[in-house]
Amino acid sequence: MSLPDPTDASSSHRYISNAGEDIREMLAVIGVDSIDRLFDTIPADVKLEGLLDIPGPWSEIESRRWFRGLAARNVSTADHVSFLGGGAYAHYQPAVVDQLLLRAEFLTAYTPYQPEVSQGTLQSIFEYQTHQSLLTGLDVANASLYDGSTALCEAVLLAERIVKGKHKIILAKSIHPHYRQTVRTYIQNLGIEIVEVGWGEDGRIDLDALRAATEGAFAVAVQSPNFLGVVEDYDAIGRATDITKISVVAEATSFGILAPPGEHGFDICVGEGQAWGIPTQFGGPYVGFMVVRDHLKRHMPGRLVGETVDVDGKRAWVLTLATREQHIRRGKATSNICTNQALIALAANMYLSLLGKEGLREVATQCVQKAAYLRDKLKAVKSVELPFSGPIYNELVVRTPFPAAEIQNDLEHEKILGGIPLGDFYEGHDRDFLVAVTELHTREQLDRYAAVLSAAISRERR
Amino acid sequence: MTATIEPEAAQKETAQKSSTEPLIFERSRRGRRGYQLPDLDVPEQQLDNILPAALRRSEIADEVEVSEVDVVRHFTRLSKLNVSIDAGLYPLGSCTMKHNPRINEEIARTPGFAHSHPMQPEHQVQGNLELLWHLEQTLKEIFGLPRVTLQPVAGAHGELTGILMVHKALAKTGNARKYILIPDSAHGTNPASAAFAGYQIKELKSNNRGTVDLSTLEAAMNEDVAALMITVPNTLGVFESEIKAMADILHAKGAYLYCDGANLNSFVGIARPGDMGIDVIHSNLHKTFSTPHGGGGPGAGPVGVSESLMPFVPTPTVERREDGTFYLDFNHPHSIGRMRAFHGNFNVLVRALTYMRSMGPTGLRRIAQLAVLNANYIRARLKGHYHLPYDAPTLHEVVFSDKLQTPKDVHTLDIAKRLMDYGFHPPTIYFPLIVSGALMIEPTESEPKEELDAFCEAMIAIARESEERPELVRSAPHTTPVRRLDEARAARQPVLRWKKG
Numbered sequence: 001m002s003l004p005d006p007t008d009a010s011s012s013h014r015y016i017s018n019a020g021e022d023i024r025e026m027l028a029v030i031g032v033d034s035i036d037r038l039f040d041t042i043p044a045d046v047k048l049e050g051l052l053d054i055p056g057p058w059s060e061i062e063s064r065r066w067f068r069g070l071a072a073r074n075v076s077t078a079d080h081v082s083f084l085g086g087g088a089y090a091h092y093q094p095a096v097v098d099q100l101l102l103r104a105e106f107l108t109a110y111t112p113y114q115p116e117v118s119q120g121t122l123q124s125i126f127e128y129q130t131h132q133s134l135l136t137g138l139d140v141a142n143a144s145l146y147d148g149s150t151a152l153c154e155a156v157l158l159a160e161r162i163v164k165g166k167h168k169i170i171l172a173k174s175i176h177p178h179y180r181q182t183v184r185t186y187i188q189n190l191g192i193e194i195v196e197v198g199w200g201e202d203g204r205i206d207l208d209a210l211r212a213a214t215e216g217a218f219a220v221a222v223q224s225p226n227f228l229g230v231v232e233d234y235d236a237i238g239r240a241t242d243i244t245k246i247s248v249v250a251e252a253t254s255f256g257i258l259a260p261p262g263e264h265g266f267d268i269c270v271g272e273g274q275a276w277g278i279p280t281q282f283g284g285p286y287v288g289f290m291v292v293r294d295h296l297k298r299h300m301p302g303r304l305v306g307e308t309v310d311v312d313g314k315r316a317w318v319l320t321l322a323t324r325e326q327h328i329r330r331g332k333a334t335s336n337i338c339t340n341q342a343l344i345a346l347a348a349n350m351y352l353s354l355l356g357k358e359g360l361r362e363v364a365t366q367c368v369q370k371a372a373y374l375r376d377k378l379k380a381v382k383s384v385e386l387p388f389s390g391p392i393y394n395e396l397v398v399r400t401p402f403p404a405a406e407i408q409n410d411l412e413h414e415k416i417l418g419g420i421p422l423g424d425f426y427e428g429h430d431r432d433f434l435v436a437v438t439e440l441h442t443r444e445q446l447d448r449y450a451a452v453l454s455a456a457i458s459r460e461r462r
Numbered sequence: 463m464t465a466t467i468e469p470e471a472a473q474k475e476t477a478q479k480s481s482t483e484p485l486i487f488e489r490s491r492r493g494r495r496g497y498q499l500p501d502l503d504v505p506e507q508q509l510d511n512i513l514p515a516a517l518r519r520s521e522i523a524d525e526v527e528v529s530e531v532d533v534v535r536h537f538t539r540l541s542k543l544n545v546s547i548d549a550g551l552y553p554l555g556s557c558t559m560k561h562n563p564r565i566n567e568e569i570a571r572t573p574g575f576a577h578s579h580p581m582q583p584e585h586q587v588q589g590n591l592e593l594l595w596h597l598e599q600t601l602k603e604i605f606g607l608p609r610v611t612l613q614p615v616a617g618a619h620g621e622l623t624g625i626l627m628v629h630k631a632l633a634k635t636g637n638a639r640k641y642i643l644i645p646d647s648a649h650g651t652n653p654a655s656a657a658f659a660g661y662q663i664k665e666l667k668s669n670n671r672g673t674v675d676l677s678t679l680e681a682a683m684n685e686d687v688a689a690l691m692i693t694v695p696n697t698l699g700v701f702e703s704e705i706k707a708m709a710d711i712l713h714a715k716g717a718y719l720y721c722d723g724a725n726l727n728s729f730v731g732i733a734r735p736g737d738m739g740i741d742v743i744h745s746n747l748h749k750t751f752s753t754p755h756g757g758g759g760p761g762a763g764p765v766g767v768s769e770s771l772m773p774f775v776p777t778p779t780v781e782r783r784e785d786g787t788f789y790l791d792f793n794h795p796h797s798i799g800r801m802r803a804f805h806g807n808f809n810v811l812v813r814a815l816t817y818m819r820s821m822g823p824t825g826l827r828r829i830a831q832l833a834v835l836n837a838n839y840i841r842a843r844l845k846g847h848y849h850l851p852y853d854a855p856t857l858h859e860v861v862f863s864d865k866l867q868t869p870k871d872v873h874t875l876d877i878a879k880r881l882m883d884y885g886f887h888p889p890t891i892y893f894p895l896i897v898s899g900a901l902m903i904e905p906t907e908s909e910p911k912e913e914l915d916a917f918c919e920a921m922i923a924i925a926r927e928s929e930e931r932p933e934l935v936r937s938a939p940h941t942t943p944v945r946r947l948d949e950a951r952a953a954r955q956p957v958l959r960w961k962k963g
Contacts, residue, residue, distance in 0.1 A: 015752075015821070015907075016828055018907075023835060030838045030841075038857070039732060039857070041701040041857075042732065047732060048733055051823035053603055054603050054823050056823065056825065057819075057820060057823075057824060062819075063565055063569065063819055066819070067575075067593075067812070068569075071572040071573070073589035073592065074575070074588065074589040074590055076573060077578065088581065094496075094530075096530055096534060100537045100538070104549070106544065109546040110547075110554055110559055110757070111757065113554075114878065114882070115944070117543075117545040120543035123540055123543070127486050147802055147804075148803060150619070178802075178803035179803060181799055181800040182803060189659055189660025190660055231513070255522070256522070258519065259516070280578065282587065282805055282808040283808050284804060285615070297956065306958050307957040307958075308948045308952035310948070311937075316947050320952040321953055326650040327651075329654075330654060331657045336622060336654035339746070339758065339759045340759040342757040342760075343758075343760060344756075344760060350537060353528060354528075356527050359495065360525065368513055369502055369506055369512075372512040391512065
């Protein structure tokens, strides 16, 4: 098979500047007669004969056509009303955020290893760290982790490092199932034992079971609002156990109204920042966060930005405490993380800044009020049961006499994505599903949801 | 020849530029707002009745109050303090800073992708699943390996995934073994990931070509070795020509060959890891496949595996039914488990597949060809002006050192900072660790010859300055928004957040 001659004009590609004439001049400077010669160190027996068997090259016109065709095969949340949450929430992202995010100076810059030409990125991370501190009531935040699930993994590993001689972690069973599964994957060879503690009738962690599990554990992690939508009582957890406490927050707009974990006895708060206006985009990219008390800062995983001055005494920002990190400490680093979720952290900084003190409270308040309204509406629907009595933020578990997946199919016919069936995650919960409400829902949509659910139940009954 | 940039003139220019921007918290003014929500349209209930006061906070003390105008000005000004690939050559070695096509951004923002929810049932997200399936097929072909997991969201995350699979596969035979072998030229993530997966590290010394001798590998091999983690080509840009023999040595002892695919850009479409005997490889899609670095992320780090590791891939996988529909398969009883919530960095994967389609088989091959040509051009032009510690032929990057400049007390850091005055982002410095004072240059295929020439001329000018006016280089940069920073102070007295003063 004959391969294209790279100096031939027909070989040029729009993303690769140099072509025929350039290539010949450069080869002359290098002193070889063809590009192939530059690959002589790759043995012939591992070289590919011919070209890869993949589609393309496509023009933008062809790419657009094909990818839009795929996107059209999804049931879009744009022409349905979605009540899906479960760790990914549709909140409004102000138009300004994406426009600013597309600025090439942010989008196409690398990790700010050279601070003199990266002050924009560094200052933004410093601001992002500050927002995290203010929201959680804790002292030190890092520059970002991959997502909520891996942030929890890092928190578990951090807690194990600081508590010597104990290797048991307690996870509330009401932590996001994917997060717990990810922790199980991460720690599988590290000699850490996981004990899961279930919930009581209110949907909150079972404090008696927690007390019983505490012996020999280095830490406990609790999600609030938890995967059942219920807000945990941090103080009651503190009274039940004095081991290191990790708060997990998967719905980050809840910081706008809920008590900050740092002011209620928690030493570490980790979670998922997607709710700060990041599109749900099928699960990523999102942004994991970690905030800890000051004395834990040298145990943190990931990058940290600190303040300093330049030689003229001018204030500036720089990556710091790097001796924790893999590029210095290698096999003894606090984490293997290098690339993080910087651009999403920037989007979060923009969102948090735009919303600010009042806006964050207002979004959270609307979530609480609208969820409470829907909760009352659903209570009134015949055969609907709300299995958990604890206070909620913006999500609740709904139970009907019928399999949750069937009810969801019925709702989909009415262009409603009505909730996440819980049977796959919790045994014996096949009739339960999780319903999320945000500031984007209107009263009319909430009323219609209750009416359509009621009709679906009646239909199932026949 | 590029003229020397005089510090006096530069400082004047700096003073003219508004080179500082207050923190967003310092812009805060009570009463300003940057958002508006619709009025609450449901009957308002007493908060105490629905969310007890003990669970609530009073206010978010010290959070900002700024207008949309403030926010736009603030972030626009911050952006101007950065350099970026869109503004010019960004030759960070090992980072593959290439052009980021904007069609990728547009497609990722298609509402059907951007607003799809990760907990939607399969039948509602057939488009997404099909896209992931196609991406896996494409990466399988690029790797020459039969299975690829798309869950890992970064290179290091891929490394952890790969080594966990190796561990699980070996554990199944009754002995997970103790050690991972890693050359001294490796990225720091390699040993860190191996340690996270439960292994101890044994470092292999490079030879005088910067590669690993077969005899070194053979001497280190025993039944306790689980795998060799190696970067191909290595961090000097040198291809390990004996890679197949290495694979044979490992396989003969029941161990695996892990390839850090950070440098895939240098041989994509030219050779395939699977054909080299590699059992497991991650690819940083934010490098070779052009998803934007975004100031440090997000990325994606899919992992390809050989047949023997297929049972251990993370769940779920995306599969195609006979009837052409797609589904998530959780039925992998030997899987290492889930590496992350949901489906990885999906919208990074969308961008990467867009790029792969834009390039096609001819374009991917051309990437490697031109990336290697560009790097060798720089190497040819700068040789003699800078010391080349390893003379072996290199592919997509070239590593110089400061050996010729140190007699004048000019060091790699100084050269890097001085490059900023000439308008270029510096190369990666002081890495790989096996080169004292390393300057690791990776231009990528994107760069036109003129840009490469301008860069080389700047480097040559700095070499000349180092001889004639070393102080000018040592005190660089002179034209940047801030000058050299007191990094020791940042670490000694860490200030990691703003506090109301």
